Every structure is written in structure tokens, then in C-alpha cells.
Amino acid sequence: MIKQKQLGNHLLIEYYDCDSEVLKNTSLIEKHMIEAAKIAQATIVESVFHTFSPWGVSGVVVIEESHLTIHTWPEYKYAAVDLFTCGNTIKPWVAFKFLEGKLKAKRADLTEISRGIVDRILEDNKNLL
Known part of the structure; x- marks a missing residue:
């Protein structure tokens, strides 16, 4: 396939059976997400993280090349991540x-x-002209 x-x-990404204590720790989650961006060789712009009551974390690391996001459910030992x-x-x-x-x-x-499949974008642009 070409x-x-x-x-x-x-x-x-869906991560299952994670460590609940890690998933509750906002500062640790932010640290890991920033490090993930760095090791992927991304250029970090900003990060924003929020702690829910009684637990759970949502956060985003904005990178020049787009974003990394995470949402955690410690009570289910589950995290959803978008890269x-x-x-x-x-990488x-x-x-x-x-x-x-x-x-x-x-x-x-x-x-x-x-x-952003380029052929599809170009085809759409032809229809606009």
C-alpha cells in the first residue's frame, strides 16, 4: 500500500490498568506529558493542566507541531491520550x-x-475555484 x-x-491512545496514584497526580502527569513532547522532538509552546474534584486530570501540551492531550480517570485506572x-x-x-x-x-x-491528506485538500481547493 502506498x-x-x-x-x-x-x-x-487508550491506556488501561494504569497506576491510579500517577493518574491522580496533576504535577506528575504534566511533567510526563512535557517530557513526552521533548523526547518526540516537538517544540513546546505552552502547557495547561486541570485537576478535577475528587480526582482526575485533563491537560494539553501545545506544541508548534500541534498538541498532546490527556484525560485521566484514576477510579478506572484509565487514561485517554491524543498525540x-x-x-x-x-516522533x-x-x-x-x-x-x-x-x-x-x-x-x-x-x-x-x-x-490532512494532501490529495484530498487539493481536490477540495479545485472545487472552490
């Missing part, structure tokens, strides 16, 4: 494996989506 030229790559990267220098698969280890996930499901 891979089409795309603008971005989006990894949708959306543009360009061909970023989201490295970030995926890093986070799997840091969250102490026993299992992970991953869906990869190509974003």
Missing part, C-alpha cells in the same frame, strides 16, 4: 511508548489517523 502525503499524524503532530520530524510513537511506561499501563489500544 502511503499518501499527509500534513499530520494523530495517535488516539497530534504535523510534519515529518516529530509520536516514541512519546506513546514513553507514556505507556510512565503511566504504568498494562495494556494500550492505539488508533492512528492520517490528518
